[in-house]
Amino acid sequence: MLDDFIHEPRIAYFSMEIALRNEIPTYSGGLGVLAGDTVRSAADLVLPLVAVSLVSRAGYFRQAIDAQGRQVEQAAVWEPRKWAKPLDAKIAVNIEGRAVWIGAWLYVLDGYLGGRQPVLLLDTDLDENQPEDREITHYLYGGDDVYRFKQEIVLGIGGVRLLQALGFRIRQYHMNEGHSALLGLELLRRYAYPPGDLRPGELPYDLPRVRALCNFTTHTPVEAGHDRFSYALAQRMLGTTVELATLKHLAGEDSLNMTRLALNLSEYVNGVAKRHAEISNTMFPGYRVHAVTNGVPPFTWTSEPFRKLYDHYLPSWCHEPEQLVRVDCCIPDDAIWDAHLQAKQTLIEQVRARTGVALQPEVPILGFARRMTAYKRPDLLFADLERLKAVARQHAFQIVLAGKAHPHDEGGKRLIEQLHAQARALEGVVPVVYLPDYDMDIAQALVAGVDLWLNTPLRPFEASGTSGMKAAFNGVPNLSVLDGWWVEGCIEGVTGWAIGNAVGADDGDARALYDKLEQVVLPLYYGYSGDPGGWIKVMKGAISKNASYFNSHRMMRRYATEAYIR
Known part of the structure; x- marks a missing residue:
């Protein structure tokens, strides 16, 4: 099977996490889902890619919610042999002066039109390794800095070596966030100059050649969110892989900053939205950070009723999602509404x-689902319960929530508990449902079945966000803070609505949210605005103006023309 993929040069796409399918818990959230969506679009477009990630045998975690609304983490162990094939090649990396052997599993991702992409899942759970080394690839984002750095050695250095051992010819390396930046050190080692060829003060490596091979996508608009490791730890783990002076030159004087290392070893660097690229250029002066706004694959995130609808009226939509700009004039309003009601009924079921709660199909559903952490502000909608009740007494609505908090994020876990307490306080006025164990299946049902998609991050911490793009493919408008992709996607009253302004104080966002719901959004849904077809116009606007552009086919074509072909 591997022979199907090594006959032509490929782009090696490295990501610490990757969402391949619901049964394989090798992802924690948006970064992993984006990685999986990138590979899915590559398969659909038949772009020659090979993805490299960790097998994460113990997964992330399964989430349960106890009677008090507290998150309970349960094991998410999966068996690679059920979904992937073991590969024969093994390589070793040096960690703390000993050889750690790495094997891999091959998962083949099939595109909807028959395209196929190889995904290598690196695994250290081998008989040749010591017990502690066998666990390096078990836990996604588990453990302390030592454990994380070992994982990043396996991903970056081990990934490059294993690709070579398997016979892959790599034309470019693409780092999805800085976790895999150590791959650049392996490339430096590969392209080292002979000692006699050096001039005084020169680095002993062909740095331009390495940079020409590497691309880097940064996702984090906050300096504190980038991986850093002490040089004492790096030297202990890496030994003499690269001299300390060179490492400090490339990754920063004070600590090994993985983002700095990736920036210095990449010819092409991009942020994941226009606003994010602007912030990144300010954070990292001296580097040029391009903007390639994220997207989502059309087939994956479009519900079955809308797939059938688009297939009938715009047969080429799935390969050329830009065809969706014609939705306004080509698809009747009642066909859009009927497809939505089918998707809504699926969510209600x-x-x-999952919960025993019976939602009402005639009442609008507001959806909010993402990683539960402070800057996402899942509690903004519940900031003033009396005001929220007053809005609901005028125009009834229902709320569906979902999301996991990282096991070490105590603030995020408290937010989940608070949301359940607030749901109990709204009982009898606003039905609120929290779906536990948020995963790809729940996400697919939510983004298609709700009537309105809500996003309320603190500006400017949302680098991009993609859940609202998925909603757009299903004709679901967004009501969101102007941050990330929504700065580009929001056309007020056409594709959805903004909460507050693009700049300004965040403390007025709750009031702006309630005002928009009470005075604009819910009256339009119920037809009180004097425009009985007004809501469907916005649904069509979300499809024609947002889904037609904010898709990963466009994203991958940008990467291909601007980053990969140089």
């Missing part, structure tokens, strides 16, 4: 099956 899932909610009943």
Whole structure:
């Protein structure tokens, strides 16, 4: 099977996490889902890619919610042999002066039109390794700095070596966030100059050649969010892989900053939205950070009713999602509404099956689902419960929530508990449902079945966000803070609505959210605005103006023309 993929040069796409399918818990959230969506679009477009990630045998975690609304983490162990094939090649990396052997599993991702992409899942759980080394690839984002740095050695250095051992010819390396930046050190080692060829003060490596091979996508608009490791730890782990002076020159004087290392070893660097690129250029003066706004693959995130609808009216939509700009004039309003009601009924049935709660199909559903952490502000909607009740007494609505908090994020876990307390306080006025164990299946049902998609991050911490793009493919408008992709996607009253302004104080966002719901959004849904077709116009606007552009086919074509072909 591997022979199908090594006959032509490929782009090596490295990501610490990757969402391949619901049964394989090798992802924690948006970064992993984006990685999986990138590979899916590459398969659909038949772009020659090979993805490299960790097998993460113990997964992230399964989430349960106890009677008090507290998150309970449960094991998410999966068996690679059920979904992937073991590969024969093994390589070793040096960690703390000993050889750690790395094997790999091959998962083949199939595109909807028959394209196929190889995904290598690196695994240290081998008989040749010591017990502690066998666990390096077990836990996604688990453990302390020592454990994380070992994982990043395996991913970056080990990934490059294993690609070579398997016979892959790599034309470019693409680092999805800085976790894999150590791959650049392996390339430096590969392209080292002979000692006699050096001039005084020169680095002993062909740095321009390495930079020409590397691309880097940064996702984090906050300096504190980038991985850093002490040089004492780096030297202990890496030994003499690269001299300390060179490492400090490339990764920073004070600590090994993985983002700095990736920036210095990459010819092409991009942020994941226009606003994020602007912030990144300010954070990292001296580097040029391009903007390639994220997207989502059309087939994956479009519900079955809308797939059938688009297939009928715009047959080429799935390969050329830009065809969706014609939705306004080509698809009747009642066909859009009927497809939405089918998707909404599917969500209602899932909610009943998972929670026992019966939502009402004639009442609008507001959806909010993402990683539960402070800057996402999942509690903004509940900032003033009396005001929220007053809005609901005028125009009834329902709320569906979902999301996991990282096991070490105590603030995020408290938010989940608070959301459940607030839901109990709204009982009898606003039905609120929290779906536990948020995963790809729940996400697919939510983004298609709700009537309105809500996003309320603190500006400017949302680098991009993609859940609202998925909603757009299903005709679901966004009501969101102007941050990340929504700065580009929001056309007020056409594709959805903004909460507050693009700049300014965040403390007025709750009031702006309630005002927009009470005075604009819900009256339009119920037809009180004097425009009985007004809501469907916005649904069509979300499809024609947002889904047609904010898709990963466009994203991958940008990467291909601007980063990969140089």
